[in-house]
Amino acid sequence: MTGRAALRLSRLRRVASEGRGDRPAEARGGKPRRRGAQPKVVALGGGMGLSASLAALRRITGDLTAVVTVADDGGSSGRLRDELGVLPPGDLRKALAALCGDDDWGQTWARVIQHRFQSQGDLHEHAVGNLLIVALWEQLGDHVQALDLVGRLLGAQGRVLPMSAVPLELQALVKGHDPDRPEDVVTVRGQATVALTPGEVQSVQVVPADPPAVPEAVAAVLDADWVVLGPGSWFSSVIPHLLVPELLDALTETKARRVLSLNLAPQPGETEGFSPQRHLEVLGRHAPKLALDVVLADEAAVPDRDSLTDAAQRFGAAVELAPVARTDGSPRHDPELLAAAYDRIFRMHGRIGPWR
Numbered sequence: 001m002t003g004r005a006a007l008r009l010s011r012l013r014r015v016a017s018e019g020r021g022d023r024p025a026e027a028r029g030g031k032p033r034r035r036g037a038q039p040k041v042v043a044l045g046g047g048m049g050l051s052a053s054l055a056a057l058r059r060i061t062g063d064l065t066a067v068v069t070v071a072d073d074g075g076s077s078g079r080l081r082d083e084l085g086v087l088p089p090g091d092l093r094k095a096l097a098a099l100c101g102d103d104d105w106g107q108t109w110a111r112v113i114q115h116r117f118q119s120q121g122d123l124h125e126h127a128v129g130n131l132l133i134v135a136l137w138e139q140l141g142d143h144v145q146a147l148d149l150v151g152r153l154l155g156a157q158g159r160v161l162p163m164s165a166v167p168l169e170l171q172a173l174v175k176g177h178d179p180d181r182p183e184d185v186v187t188v189r190g191q192a193t194v195a196l197t198p199g200e201v202q203s204v205q206v207v208p209a210d211p212p213a214v215p216e217a218v219a220a221v222l223d224a225d226w227v228v229l230g231p232g233s234w235f236s237s238v239i240p241h242l243l244v245p246e247l248l249d250a251l252t253e254t255k256a257r258r259v260l261s262l263n264l265a266p267q268p269g270e271t272e273g274f275s276p277q278r279h280l281e282v283l284g285r286h287a288p289k290l291a292l293d294v295v296l297a298d299e300a301a302v303p304d305r306d307s308l309t310d311a312a313q314r315f316g317a318a319v320e321l322a323p324v325a326r327t328d329g330s331p332r333h334d335p336e337l338l339a340a341a342y343d344r345i346f347r348m349h350g351r352i353g354p355w356r
Contacts, residue, residue, distance in 0.1 A: 040063045040065075040220075041061050041064050042067060042256070043057055043064070043065070043067070044066075044068075045068070045241075046236075046237035046238075047094065047232055049237060050094070050098070051095060056333070057339070057342060058157040064158030065161060065217075065220040066158060068092050068095050069168075070087045070162045070164050071169065071191045074191065075090065076130050077091075079126070080130060086137055087167050090130055091237075093133060096150055097154075109154040112129075113128055113129030114128075115127065147160050161216050163214065163241055163244055163247055165211075165212050166211055168208070169189060170190060170205075170236055171188070171205050172189075172194045172203070172205075172235060178199075179199075195235075201235050201270060201282075203282075203286065204235045205243060212246070213245075217247060218247060218250045225346075226257050227251065227254060227258045228258075231262060233270055234263070234267065234274075234279055239282070239286050248287060251290060252290060258290075259292070259342070259345060260283070260294070260317070261296045262298075262301070263301075264325050276297055276301065276304075277310070280308075280311040280312060280315065292316060293317055295317045296320050296322065298321070298323060300325065302321060324341050
């Protein structure tokens with residue numbers, strides 16, 4: 001790590017520590033934690049992939065932090081972002097809903113914040129949770145404090161943080177975007193567009209190119225026992241975390257073990273035709289210094305185990321195959337099965353922590 005990066009991380013640690021100050025865990029959106037009682041886990045991603053991971057992880061630890069991408073520019077989030085200049089709240093809302101408990105209170109609030117209005121007017125398709133989050137941002141003037149307050153209202157079993165304090169624009173270099181010019185490479189802008197783009201995504205970047213990380217997110221990564229990256233839309237939800245320099249520095253420096261959770265199937269448009277090992281290859285191109293400890297994949301989604309093992313070894317990682325998909329045949333993770341896989345990884349690939 002360069003001297004500049006080390007100084008930047010030191011500053012972020014100090015700011016995050018001062019920000020936490022005298023606030024107890026309850027005021028930060030989480031439960032009071034008996035030190036050493038359970039693993040400290042940070043999950044990074046966005047959208048439904050991160051939600052699946054959080055729904056599983058909250059079953060095995062109460063010390064859980066979600067670090068969420070802020071590049072969404074579609075739907076309700078995009079409209080609020082354009083009109084008010086705020087961070088897109090949609091992926092943050094989904095993460096909060098995933099952290100709601102299975103009791104009546106948690107499930108009621110999960111449904112409420114996910115509810116979308118249906119009308120012929122301006123409220124059409126706006127999600128209740130998006131409006132609540134943005135209202136609190138305007139009232140409190142603090143992204144983290146507002147999200148912690150929403151978490152307390154919902155009884156969320158963990159904390160939700162944005163990865164950056166500014167809204168980001170995602171840009172992708174796409175080969176064959178125009179089917180009549182299959183060899184041409186063009187720039188596609190916007191997360192919603194990148195996620196469904198025809199052609200082959202070569203690489204992605206964010207604008208601004210050096211966005212500030214949220215200090216509390218950096219502090220959580222540095223203080224974690226385990227960091228989980230993925231599953232999710234590879235170029236638009238997973239890789240963007242590696243494009244925030246302070247966050248990438250933290251992921252590189254942290255003493256935590258790092259798990260990469262692969263998708264159950266390629267995503268139409270964004271990763272059409274990608275093999276599991278291809279997902280690792282493009283991740284490595286965007287963050288060549290990133291090391292991993294474990295790559296988790298569904299055993300039925302890996303046709304070539306040797307190739308995946310070779311790709312994982314380039315990151316220093318072992319491959320864990322486990323049944324983590326729902327039994328209905330849809331490409332969605334089953335929270336209980338995914339929780340069992342994470343729990344096994346935490347026990348088998350890390351120290352047998354004092355939480356056991």
